[in-house]
Amino acid sequence: MEGEIRRLRCRACGRVRTEAVPWARPGSRLTRDLEDVVAWLAQRVDKAAVARLLRVAWETVAAIVIRVVREHLDPARLDRLIRPGVDEVSYRKGHRYLTVVADHDRAGAVVWAGEGRSAASLQAFYTGLGAERCARLTAVSLDMGAAYRTVTERHAPQAAQCVDPFHVVKAANEALEATRRRAWNEARARPTAKRPAGRPRADAPPPPRDPARWVKRTRRALLKDPAHLKASQRAVLAELRRSRSVLWRAYLLKEELRDLYKLPHPALAAGHLERWLAWARRCRIPAFVALGRTVRAERDRILAAVELGISNSKLEGLNSKIRLINHRGYGHHSAAAVISMIYL
Numbered sequence: 001m002e003g004e005i006r007r008l009r010c011r012a013c014g015r016v017r018t019e020a021v022p023w024a025r026p027g028s029r030l031t032r033d034l035e036d037v038v039a040w041l042a043q044r045v046d047k048a049a050v051a052r053l054l055r056v057a058w059e060t061v062a063a064i065v066i067r068v069v070r071e072h073l074d075p076a077r078l079d080r081l082i083r084p085g086v087d088e089v090s091y092r093k094g095h096r097y098l099t100v101v102a103d104h105d106r107a108g109a110v111v112w113a114g115e116g117r118s119a120a121s122l123q124a125f126y127t128g129l130g131a132e133r134c135a136r137l138t139a140v141s142l143d144m145g146a147a148y149r150t151v152t153e154r155h156a157p158q159a160a161q162c163v164d165p166f167h168v169v170k171a172a173n174e175a176l177e178a179t180r181r182r183a184w185n186e187a188r189a190r191p192t193a194k195r196p197a198g199r200p201r202a203d204a205p206p207p208p209r210d211p212a213r214w215v216k217r218t219r220r221a222l223l224k225d226p227a228h229l230k231a232s233q234r235a236v237l238a239e240l241r242r243s244r245s246v247l248w249r250a251y252l253l254k255e256e257l258r259d260l261y262k263l264p265h266p267a268l269a270a271g272h273l274e275r276w277l278a279w280a281r282r283c284r285i286p287a288f289v290a291l292g293r294t295v296r297a298e299r300d301r302i303l304a305a306v307e308l309g310i311s312n313s314k315l316e317g318l319n320s321k322i323r324l325i326n327h328r329g330y331g332h333h334s335a336a337a338v339i340s341m342i343y344l
Helices: 032-042 047-054 058-072 119-134 146-155 165-189 211-216 219-223 231-242 246-262 266-282 286-297 299-308 313-328 335-343
Strands: 007-009 016-018 084-092 096-103 109-115 139-142 160-163
Touching: 032 047, 032 058, 047 058, 058 335, 084 313, 096 119, 096 313, 096 335, 109 119, 109 335, 119 146, 139 146, 139 299, 146 160, 160 165, 160 299, 165 211, 165 219, 165 246, 165 286, 165 299, 219 231, 219 246, 231 246, 246 266, 246 286, 246 299, 266 286, 266 299, 286 299, 313 335
Parallel strands: 084 139, 139 160
Antiparallel strands: 007 016, 084 096, 096 109
16 A cells, blocks of 8 residues: 655644545554554464564564554553552563552453553553552552552552452461471571491381471471362371471461461451461461561561452463463563563
8 A cells, every 4th residue: 555645743742744544543653453453463373473474573573563552542441440459570581570559449451551560560550540549449469568558648648558368378477488498498407317338137127207308398287278288297296296397387377377367257357367477476487576576567467468358369360361472472571571461
């Protein structure tokens, strides 16, 4: 398709402007129909396959997706936002992250995404949302980081901040894993009986168990959901209980914190959490003492999540889909390309 397009020099800005045409988007050398086909295919197959099928460059496919998304992205998608959820997702090696905002009231649909995971990243979201729509927010689910919390307090002080249960349970698992590694190092430092040289006699007693190796093999039993434990893993927990191991106390502390989100009524959450904090403070397990201080600092936001029933579980599922989009495209050269594929 060929046509004569006028080019004008703007007196206001001094730049040369090209006349808009109905069959192509601004700044594009391709027709709208071709770009729509490319964007439709990019939803379903990787960009390399689209480039090979339609005989265009890989970079051209990425640029087309950005243009199509920019034109079709609904500016009113933020108007009904009342309870957003904020999370981060890695899209590239070298600590490259995106901040993703989803709507809890629309099945976790992504309404905004931006580059980075700092306070400035979420600041861009609130700036685009505007003061009027920020004032309508009633609850925001976040992680336990200080960056998102500070910006949310500045722009939506009336909204209840809720710490995502996933991050609380993750912190408990990390404390349990730190306790297990400490017990493993202590078991390695203790002297063990060496096995005598040569082949043992047939009636010889079995060699003593290596305590460090046994502690190392308790990891799956300690971290796994009790409802899905195998018989061998239940036996490991039973032995830890009989020996009154520090790992058994750490396991109980972890499970007791998880039970905070299984209570029959939200009104029981405050008392349950206070009992757990008192137990963690006097447990004499360094990792859980530190976790208790963190949980106490986030107490109000943790209880708000329990009372309102807000969780970033749908966002975590979206993060898996975002990683799948990134993997299917064999990586993306820019955050804008990944964000466009998310919106697409």
